[in-house]
Amino acid sequence: MPRTTRRDRYHHGDLRAALIDTALELISEQGVQGFSLAEASRRLGVAVSAPYRHFADRDELLLAVGLRAGELLVAAVLAEEGGDSPEARLTAVARGYVRFAARHPTLFEALFGTLSPMGDPELERATRPVKDAFRTAATELSDGDMTAAEALGMAVAASAHGHAGLLRLGMFGAGEEAVEIAVRRAAGVTRALIAGRASLEAAP
Structure with a gap:
């Protein structure tokens, strides 16, 4: 069975969960200060405005x-x-x-x-x-x-x-x-x- 990636999950309508997973990944790599919604969007390959459909802000x-x-x-x-x-x-x-x-x-x-x-x-x-x-x-x-x-x-x-x-x-x-x-x-x-x-x- 093909592996399901976070981007696949987004395309199947689960952007919220994909953003949480990506945030955990980014924080692990770069620390809290290195995390941003823009970087999470870039990694998922979505528009920088997309996360705001699920989260009001970074916090x-x-x-x-x-x-x-x-x-x-x-x-x-x-x-x-x-x-x-x-x-x-x-x-x-x-x-x-x-x-x-x-x-x-x-x-x-x-x-x-x-x-x-x-x-x-x-x-x-x-x-x-x-x-x-x-x-x-x-x-x-x-x-x-x-x-x-x-x-x-x-x-x-x-x-x-x-x-x-x-x-x-x-x-x-x-x-x-x-x-x-x-x-x-x-x-x-x-x-x-x-x-x-x-x-x-x-x-x-």
Whole structure:
């Protein structure tokens, strides 16, 4: 079967999806500052006015990129091997979060960097399953105490995000070995937070 390209998708009436794919490609190659609607149009072989039938401006397309990234983050986190216990599941969520950031740095930036506005309702909905994964396991570990669960879930999420950021800065070295170091350390800190969650619950 012949391969379907983004340009083929456009000619079959799916220009919106083709633009999102092309934006991801351009950002991966050139960074956020190198991305423009005009360049995306050129790469797809369409008129520079064509994207405006689907997106009001560059920021709206970048938000769509962020939404795509949110879907992929959810899939990556939920696919991480965990276990039956809430401890194992919470640790798996932290591992999956760091692994996603390492393997998909452009998408991670789309979610938490300069591409998408934090607090946007659509972006919040896209990432809600990840937040729920942190919260659900933390709630089980807290015997249904939602204040304690919020404290534990937030602490684990902050740790995972911090390890992802340090990994991107090269603090764990380079290559796949660095990724695994960061993943293991995030998991270790998660277990430590679970063990010491009583102190988190007592914090103001």
